[in-house]
Amino acid sequence: TGRAPTRGRVARTAGLGRVAVGGAGRGAGQRLDTRGTDEDRRRRRGDRVVATIDALVDQLAVMRGAAMKAGQVLSTIEFPGLDPDQNTHLQERLASLRDNVPAVGWRQMRKVLEQEWGQAPEKALAHIDSEPAAAASIGQVYRARDSEGRELAVKVQYPGVAESVESDMRNLRLLTPLLRQLMRSEERRVGKECRSRW
Secondary structure, three states: OEOOOOOOHHHHHHHHHHHHHHHHHHHHHHHHOOOOOHHHHHHHHHHHHHHHHHHHHHHHHHHOHHHHHHHHHHOOOOOOOOOHHHHHHHHHHHHHHHHOOOOEOHHHHHHHHHHHHOOOHHHHOOEEOOOOOEEOOOEEEEEEEOOOOOEEEEEEEOOOHHHHHHHHHHHHHHOHHHHHHHHHHHHHHHHHHHHHHO
16 A cells, blocks of 8 residues: 655655756766776666666655656657666556555545545545555546445545645656656767767
């Protein structure tokens, strides 16, 4: 079971800020890296890209909301110049933001329903499963049944997600230079290799 999303603008900004600083540090290390062969340096460049995306996925998985949606979009982008194992790892990690979101515990989600409905969900419904049928970036879905026996799908938004959307969109700008740098460095390297072959 996952945790409820990180709440508060400052905490969410700090999380993405740490990812951006870590990625910038790896980029600086890459520029100073002259050890070994071209192949050794290329592999280490790929490792730095993987480490940065790994850190980003970990952070977005905790944040959820609009930030996680942005990570889902990233899962459709290819990072050129990586070895097959590095590329496979990145695609699996990014896809986890889309396909393998850990569910937030029932106790926290039940509180959201109780606040929204003004009564315990067990009173409002004849039955509601405490295990979610699905978990996504902004909420979870529960199977339920009303007093007339109709089967229902109850979608519950994570606490604080609605309030975080605007700040998330601002915060994601912190990562734009970092992602551009990752893409540019790999594109430059691939272009250089192609020119040297021709």
